[in-house]
Amino acid sequence: NAGVTQTPKFQVLKTGQSMTLQCAQDMNHEYMSWYRQDPGMGLRLIHYSVGAGITDQGEVPNGYNVSRSTTEDFPLRLLSAAPSQTSVYFCASSYSPGGNEQFFGPGTRLTVL
C-alpha cells in the first residue's frame, strides 16, 4: 500500500492564482482531512470529510474548497491564492473519525508570492 500520497511536493504561486492540491489514500479510509502547518501554530484543520459526498469546515476554511467524490481522493482547492496561504499542507486519513490513528501524507510546501 502507498498509504496517503500528496502532489505536488512543492509549489510556488503568484497572488491571485488558483490551484488544486491532490490527496489520495489506498487504505479504504472513511475519514480524510486537510491541515496547514505554520511555525509556532501547530496543525490547524482546514476541511474534513467523513465519507464520499460529505465534507465540512474545520478551524481555518476561508479561501479553500474541497470535494469528496470518491473514497480515495480528497483534493484541496485554493481559489485565489494569497501570501497568507504560504504554508505546509498535510492531508490525513483514518478508518473512522473517532479515536483512530490518523495517517498523514508527506506534505505539500506552498509559497505564494
Add this chain to the structure above:
Amino acid sequence: GENVEQHPSTLSVQEGDSAVIKCTYSDSASNYFPWYKQELGKRPQLIIDIRSNVGEKKDQRIAVTLNKTAKHFSLHITETQPEDSAVYFCAARVYPGNEKLTFGTGTRLTIIP
C-alpha cells in the same frame, strides 16, 4: 470549540535524562488524546494515545498520563536518545460526536549528546 495549550515550546535535555511535555485542554467532553512526533522535514506520526477511561499508558520508553479533573495530559520520555529529537504535538477530540482533532502548538525537543 476545543482549545489545546502545549508547554514548553522548546525543550533541551541531556541524553539519557527524561523529558516531559504538558498539554491542557478546554472541553471537558474530550475523551481521546493522541501524541504525534514529527521529525525534521517529515510527516507527523502517532506515537501513543490515551482515552479518558485510562489514567496512564506506557509503551517502552514513552508514557502518557491523563488528569481528567484538571484537564491536562502529559508525555513522558525516559532514557532519551538522539533519535528522540523532533517536534511533538499533543491533540484532543470528543468521540463520538465530533470529528475534529485539535492540536497543540508543538514542542521542539532537542537531545544533547
